[in-house]
Structure formats: C-alpha cells, structure tokens
Amino acid sequence: MRGLYPIVDVDSLRELGAPSEAVIAFARRVLLTQSPPALLQLRAKHSGARETLELLRALRPLCSDFGVRLIANDRPDLAVLSQCDGVHVGQDDLPVSLVRRLAPGLLVGVSTHNLEQLAAALTDEPDYVAFGPVFATASKERPDPSVGLQLLAQAHSAARRAGIPLVAIGGINLERAREVADHAELAAVIGALLPNRTSLEGVSEAAEALQTALSARLAR
Secondary structure, three states: OOEEEEEEEHHHHHHHOOHHHHHHHHHHHHHOOOOOOOEEEEEOOOOOHHHHHHHHHHHHHHHHHHOOEEEEEOOHHHHHHOOOOEEEEOOOOOOHHHHHHHOOOOEEEEEEOOHHHHHHHHHOOOOEEEEOOOOOOOOOOOOOOOOHHHHHHHHHHHHHHHOOOEEEEOOOOHHHHHHHHHHOOEEEEOHHHOOOOOOOOOHHHHHHHHHHHHHHHHOO
C-alpha cells in the first residue's frame, strides 16, 4: 500500500446534491486516474446507520470495478453488512483486537495522534496505522494538535520497525504531499481532492496530481 489514500467525506459533499449521488460521482472521479489508489474510505460522521450502509453498498461495486479496497469509517458492523474490505477506527471506537474477534476478515486501520497512542496501536498489529493531524485541518470539528513533520518522521521509524504501513493524515495538499511522502507509505486526503467546493470540477486532476507526487517521492 503506497501513495494516495482518498477519503470520501459525506459532509464535504452535501452541497453538491443528494448524498448518494454526490458520493458516487465524487468517488468515481477520484478513481478515474492512471494509477487508482489501493484504498478508499467512506467517512460519514453525521450520517445515520441506514444512510451510511446504503452509501457503502453503493460504493462496493464501484471500488470492485477499479480493484480498490473499500474501507468503512468507525463501524465494523456496517463494514461487514456492506461487504467492505476493511474498517478504520479511532481512539474512541472499538479496539483493534475486538474488531478482529468480531470480524476477522476485515482489514483494520487505526488513528493515532501522538507517539504514545502510536506505540499502543502498533502492539495490536493493525493493517495500517494513521498518524496526525500532521498539519492544521478543517475536516474535524475538534482536531487534535498538529504533530508536524518531525514527529511524523519519528512515527514512521517506529511503524517501519513494526512492519506496519503508516498513513499521514491532516491538512495534506499537493505541496505538503511532497513533504510527507518521505515519512509515510500513504497520505490520507479529504479537502485537497475537492478544489472547487461547489462542484466536482477538478477532482480527477487533483487525485492524479496527488497520486503522482506521492508515488514519485516514494519510489526514490
């Protein structure tokens, strides 16, 4: 797993129309690149379980067509019901060990926000661990303090020793992607994939540019 990790954020797309239509249209544009990402996550923080399940089920065949693994945010139960490939959990969600017992077939990623949380997460051997926010972000209502590139580099060293891919997350745009690519296998992106907040114009180009920047840097 290397390069861009796009996150389809339902709240960011609500101005573009009905959630189901906007989510699918956005995801399709993100995936229509020369090198589709390895993973795609649906983030629906303020959606009910029924709506989130419907969105995941709509994304499932699209991701399958592109050979991309679909990741649900927070909800392993919905991940199983919609036949997702994995689930991403936060510090306040079910622990990785319990998710593995309940749904042993799922990939499991976990968010961490400091080196202590990272160390604890690595002992559970998730399929990947996210670290951040690296930079200030507007995608969370109450974001944790920014960790910066120096702590990201330390986190990457710890994750590499454990043999677990690291995902940099938080405030990453095209310019910053080049900075974080030396210190993470993947870069999770939300806002920079939607350059025009009121339409889907430029989404494919943004995804292509981010993937190119990250892949070129990681290939060095």
